[in-house]
Amino acid sequence: MSLIHTWLPAATPDSDNPLQIIAAEGPYLYTRDGQKLYDAISSWWCKPLGHRHPLVKESLEAQLKIFEHHLPANAYNATIEQLSTLLVGIFTQMDKVIYASDGSSAIEIAMKLSYETRVLQGEAKRCKYLALSGAYHGETIFTLGVCGIANYTQNYQALISQNLFIEDIVYVDSPQDPAWDNAPFASEKLEQFFNQHASQITALLIEPTVQGAAGLKIISRDYLRKLINLARAHGIHIIADEIMVGLGRLGYFSVTKELLGSEPDLVCFAKHLTAGSIPMSSVVVNRSISDIYRKHKQIFPHSHTHSCNSLAAAVAVDYLSLLHNSDILADVRVAETILIEFNIKLKQRFAFISKARAIGAIAAWELNLAAKSMKQIVALAHSLGIHLRPIGNIVYLLPPIYNILEDLKVLLPKIEILFEKLQEPAKG
Template structure:
């Protein structure tokens, strides 16, 4: 072994030993994690990540659905470097700054809303929307509006409010005694991949929503949903047009509509924002993940002037929204978000994003032709799922498949037996061909059938 390889191996061993000895990873049974081969990432470039031993991997899940323009994008890097020359952080508690003001103005332009409340992750963005909705109705003399209506199979985060409005089964059920009650309706169904819709139905979901609103509409504060795709639910697709029908019902009953676009926003499904693309202006947009192109933790809850004004008053009235985070409105996050949106708008105008989505649709048509019908495929935009054939979920086939896929130079993460494929928005046709070959090669192992 050369001196260079020995050095790399020594570094890898050191990092891995510290990881095993000291770190606790999210959504991981650590006994399982430490018993399987691990990957320690050292660097990234474009759609690729490189581990501490020098092996390259296609980042086919966009570092858990966040990466937009690839790793080490020069424009995004330079935006952060320029801001670092001025200031890394200044509190947003009682002070403002130019990056925060400019980004807020841009988000209002994109959403058709008027006010931005910053936080640092999607769970907090949703938590803030819920609290704002509840407090708003208290302030305007409708304190009876305490109910929330959400969808089955929803995931909105891991804080207590977001666990309550979500429906994530074993992820959160042990915390049921501490959650607040939520009314649930079935999610509408849609089967789609390769740019074609094969079946869709929203009738059952809308009928259930109508029934809840008829029974206690004046007690409902908000309806919350992930528009078009329930990501952590397994890339479950919704029919287009459903969102407008939900908004119509919310307006008729004076109920807030909260759109959790943490995953689906910023070009992931094609449009900048799903709500805007359907002509829907909700009462709250919850934004994160792709907001900063996967660079820095920043989130935003965007709402209307009407809701904002209900919180205005003399200090002694205690109408203010008592909520905040240490790194609220971090300037580095704001400047990289602004540059990300600028680049995304250029991609949409030039047709580059549409071309990438077309390539991804062809990728899925190719997979459909190559795989038996026992595999279920779902895809919209650059979000997708490849479900392994029905089998014993306790065998952890999805996890073992993703570990085996690393040998082919691909990083993916499974949700049960669903392989979620969510690449950066700049993935090339050649990289998709590489991914397809790696998937099909690994799927030849009968253990995954």
């Protein structure tokens, strides 16, 4: 399990050589001991525009002239209405947005909304959730109930509710993999599973095409489409967790809508939403859900203090507008083909790469190396000016996307050098 430095220090951090960051600019982090490091995982996947992009500064300064934040209860403003309109406008069947601050809280909201509509419709027995093996949807205890990665859940088993998981997922190396659009699908087995369990399931949660925490694993689009169709046929809601993949990472606003061609009942966005500046998450709600609340004259009570925070909303409006009015999304789709070609070359050269994956602005390599070598990789990458953060034995790139085509020209040769150095016989 990746060690997570959430212990922040009064004096010294309890952690292995944490980086002390003194400045950040564009894609670079600058450390106290003089390193200039390319932030190759976009600070946990949330900085599509890198650090200190002028858009963020200008949005915040403009919003600071109006207000930072006012209560979201029975009150609204033009900025949040504009953001809601932009988010709803990604889809054709959506009409409401609910905001929180953490990704985990967005997933909680989506899971609560799905279940509460069951209660309102007299189907309270639909109280289980269905998720995929390898899934990650947050780390609050309820979202750990749909986490398919044992490392995150093992110490909390007594607290976590039992849900259902789909195994035998069809993974691909990239969208050029034949299985991307033509996946083997155990129809009979799955049909049986749904016949047996569907009446107790309220929602299926998916990470559309990329399971992040599992190691940037790519799921066949055809497989996901078939699974969604089957779940829908059994009256199960679809919750799309686009917290990592949405709003640009794969070259689309919504991966579920644009790459799978499907409109989920609930879609969660977060990381890219404010370009990694201010905490904000959102749940975009299909009329399939909101109409049930209207019918029952019920308001969804979930009262995060900073729901609709205006500073966050201002940046989000400007970030989404930038995606509409720039070539960034198209560039990401070009980057994907560059990364796929790069991977073919790498796999031929380096035998220790057991898997090489790429989609959108993401590349990941499973390495046949001992744990000790993974620590060396991070140090080697630092010596090449790149900050990586492997997941187990998986090294990956997930760079800022605003300048992706130029950045790859610098990054990819360095990754090749990194792998060359790994191939050299170890010194002691």
